[in-house]
Amino acid sequence: MNREQGYQLPLFLDFNAPFTLEGFLGKKVDHILSMTGIILVCGIKASGKTHLVESLSKEAKRRGLKSHCIAADITCDLNSLYSIDEYDLVCVDDLHKVCGIREWEIALFHLANFMTDTQRKLILSSEKSPENLSFELKDLYSRIVSANRIYLGPFxxxxxxxxxxxxxxxxxxxxxxxxxxxxxxxxxxxxxxxxxxxxxxxxxxxxxxxxxxxxxxxxxxxx
Incomplete structure (x- = not known):
């Protein structure tokens, strides 16, 4: 059998807002923010993905890391994805909205490679798991499908x-x-x-x- 290298069990969170990040996640905050590479937050609409991603970004800043959040939207200036050299953590919310848009996928592919190669953190959120998203770039799909995952409930x-x-x-x-x-x-x-x-x-x-x-x-x- 071909076993995936470096696979980690995902985190499962039954998310309810409002909350204090430390109180809700406890030591999992340290675990999440100690990760490098790509982290994918999956959950249905209104499950709290944006709130969690933004809260993790704020917590990273509180801990002295440089963090930046981007909402994935066709009206967004893609140059922001190429100007992230100074950040330790980049968050891209609503990945599912831009899958299949070639310009976005190319930018995300370069971003994923840069954040992984430089041992930084890229947090993505999506209403669907990558297996259920329609990627044009197979290389981007392979990067994201192997990401560490956080699933948000209810399940x-x-x-x-x-x-x-x-x-x-x-x-x-x-x-x-x-x-x-x-x-x-x-x-x-x-x-x-x-x-x-x-x-x-x-x-x-x-x-x-x-x-x-x-x-x-x-x-x-x-x-």
Missing amino acids: DDATRLDIMIKMAERKGFEISEEAAKFIISRCRRDMEEIARLVNEIEVETMRLHSKVTIPFLKKVLKV
């Missing part, structure tokens, strides 16, 4: 199933919809537990050289 069962299946794909193995439903019906429904189970199932698929079947899951989950 219904359909979202849990989708995230579980996508997590397995990113880690290099397959969980079918039938298998995902079997898992969901037999575990706690919080996303941290689901992420832990996907990680455990991955280990067992390699150890047992097995696909994720219902008999396999019964053995792994001991049900």
Whole structure:
């Protein structure tokens, strides 16, 4: 199996505003702001993506980092994406609005490369996961699909199933919809537990050289 290099379990946040960033995220603030490279915040409309991104930017400034936020919009001056040499953290909100626009994708590709190569932070937000966005530039897609992710709730069962299946794909193995439903019906429904189970199932698929079947899951989950 081809396992994704450097993959980290995503963060799952059931976001409610208003909040104090430190109070809501606790030590996760330190974890997020210690990351370098690309961080993708995913959540449905009105889930709090913009509020979280702007709050992280303000917190970075409070900690002495130079931070800049850009709203992805076709009316935005793209030169702002090429003039970021001085910033430690750049946030681009609403990535989904500019996917498929070549000029934006080229600018974002160069921005992603620069922030990654110089060990800085690029935080993007999107209503959709990158697997469900229509990128023209395959190289940009490969950068963003491998980003560290933060998922914002609330999470219904359909979202849990989708995230579980996508997590397995990113880690290099397959969980079918039938298998995902079997898992969901037999575990706690919080996303941290689901992420832990996907990680455990991955280990067992390699150890047992097995696909994720219902008999396999019964053995792994001991049900």
